[in-house]
Amino acid sequence: MNLLDRQQWNFPIPIAYGPGLLSEIHTFCHNANMSKPLIVTEKSTRNLPFIEDILQTLRTNNIECDIYSDISSNPRDDEIRPGRTLFRNGRHDGIIAIGGGSGMDAGKAICTVANNEIDLWKFEFKLTPPDVSETPFPPVICIPTTAGTGAETTSAAMITLTSRNMKLCTWHPDLIPSVALLDPNITLGLPTDLTAWTGCDAMVHAIEAYCVPGFDSRYDEMALDGLRLINQWISIAVNDPSNIEARGGMIIAACRAGIAFTRGLGLVHSISHMVGGEYDTHHGLTNAIV
Numbered sequence: 001m002n003l004l005d006r007q008q009w010n011f012p013i014p015i016a017y018g019p020g021l022l023s024e025i026h027t028f029c030h031n032a033n034m035s036k037p038l039i040v041t042e043k044s045t046r047n048l049p050f051i052e053d054i055l056q057t058l059r060t061n062n063i064e065c066d067i068y069s070d071i072s073s074n075p076r077d078d079e080i081r082p083g084r085t086l087f088r089n090g091r092h093d094g095i096i097a098i099g100g101g102s103g104m105d106a107g108k109a110i111c112t113v114a115n116n117e118i119d120l121w122k123f124e125f126k127l128t129p130p131d132v133s134e135t136p137f138p139p140v141i142c143i144p145t146t147a148g149t150g151a152e153t154t155s156a157a158m159i160t161l162t163s164r165n166m167k168l169c170t171w172h173p174d175l176i177p178s179v180a181l182l183d184p185n186i187t188l189g190l191p192t193d194l195t196a197w198t199g200c201d202a203m204v205h206a207i208e209a210y211c212v213p214g215f216d217s218r219y220d221e222m223a224l225d226g227l228r229l230i231n232q233w234i235s236i237a238v239n240d241p242s243n244i245e246a247r248g249g250m251i252i253a254a255c256r257a258g259i260a261f262t263r264g265l266g267l268v269h270s271i272s273h274m275v276g277g278e279y280d281t282h283h284g285l286t287n288a289i290v
Contacts, residue, residue, distance in 0.1 A: 042073060068086050118132070125168070155177075219259070
């Protein structure tokens with residue numbers, strides 16, 4: 001596979017890959033029936049150049065939008081409620097969730113409660129999913145800005161329950177991203193430490209997913225291919241940050257590892273989420289240390 005060529009995959013959701021693909025965000029919005037999206041991202045990402053590029057591209061193509069960026073590096077439940085209010089007051093009809101795991105998880109969590117009056121924690125992973133048949137979820141486009149979290153293909157969102165300082169998973173089987181947009185150009189400016197930390201996160205995803213008991217060749221192959229790509233490209237991405245092929249290989253690896261871990265993870269992530277919830281540590285770095 002030529003990592004400079006655009007690619008499309010359809011498992012488990014539509015996935016579009018290619019350098020420069022972000023410049024076509026307006027087309028992806030049209031395809032998802034969004035005419036007035038709310039962009040959700042974390043505080044640390046708000047002022048990066050590609051956010052302004054998205055805003056300009058959408059407005060040039062007559063797509064009205066707004067942005068919500070009051071999101072911490074570990075999203076909190078008290079940051080989701082204001083996002084829902086902004087979504088409703090702005091009469092938005094979709095969400096563009098862009099960022100590391102934080103921005104995408106927050107965007108998906110806001111999407112979960114945007115059209116209903118259900119408390120966010122009723123969508124906690126261990127509970128029976130609420131009936132939302134009368135208030136369907138708005139469409140969501142997920143765009144990773146790091147090569148690590150793999151959060152772009154699922155409805156799952158890791159959110160901190162502030163009353164207990166614990167990170168818990170919210171989700172719903174009917175919340176399916178309309179498309180995951182993988183543009184390695186976005187990651188070219190990622191600092192060396194974040195490149196390494198998020199790359200370790202992807203590696204742990206793949207290893208733990210592959211070690212989950214049971215057999216499903218689709219997910220095992222995703223985990224192994226993710227590890228193959230990480231082995232090939234992570235050192236190059238760290239030592240040569242402007243290498244677009246390395247960036248492309250890593251963002252694909254992270255996505256495939258993320259698909260693999262929908263089957264389950266292991267003790268490293270169990271410990272890491274508890275540490276992150278209590279001490280607000282960087283998730284990828286915490287995984288690497290554990």
